[in-house]
Amino acid sequence: MHSVRWKQAVEWLAAAATDPRACKREWDHGTGTALLAAGRYWDVLSVPDRLGLLALDIMWHDPLEVPGPTLVDVTARRVGFFLPPDPDSEWVGCGVRHVGRGSWVAVPPPYRPTGRLEWLVPPDGTGALHPPDALELALRKATGMLAVLAPVSAEPAGPEGR
Template sequence: MQGVEWLAAASADPRTCKWEWDHGEGVSLLEAGRFWDLLSVPDRLGLLTLDLLWRPSLPVPGPTLVDTAARRVGFFLPPDPDGGWIGAGLRYANKGAWVAVPPPYRPARFLEWLVPPDGSGTLHAPGTLELALREANGTLAVLRPVCEEQ
């Protein structure tokens, strides 16, 4: 599976990474900043954003991970040494940060791929992701007062 090889390549030891996925805890710690960075957002914002990214006019979204325990969605982006993502609730993992990742073929613990890596190296386009996040955030801002009334 190409997704496995691509994802494991971000590990210091790809062979051990794959062993952990199959025989260990099912999760491996991978270093961000080399092949990809990770933008983590609150789950409601992330799920709505991902839904917006599935528009027919857009390319298929890049790898996207959900952590149901932390209630966060992570979008895999091209490495950005400046890490210019700023906003309430946003967390950005780049060079020097480690990310817990399950194998692309099954969930592990509280981690599950919403869009698994396909092995091609395709990642989210930062500009497209930013526009979808802004739109989703606007939608949630409108819906929040309606939800609170009920």
């Protein structure tokens, strides 16, 4: 049963490649990553890792909302949320990047990490994605939490800092 799900996830992801067979060969025998076109089956919202990891944690706490595919780039320190394609969407925020039609995303296979890329939530093969409204709410909550945790001032507190 588990291998059937991985096969479905591989087929679903590879469908976004210009050549799905070459994509699967690259995953199995090449560098382990493939460049896939965004904007057809999914878009990606890329955010700084602290924000993205906190937002993902918030989404895991809602039993009615299972997070969609989520990718982390440990070198670039970014988290990518896969969501439905929407050429008219406008995601605004510090360090927020919306990747849609005309863009390409480096993607590892859903069954293992590759170098700097790793699935935090691998695709399940059903085509399930992050609901934009739930993702926006989680990102807003995470932004608020990070703002509370951030230092108010870079200056040291106390008499020695004056």
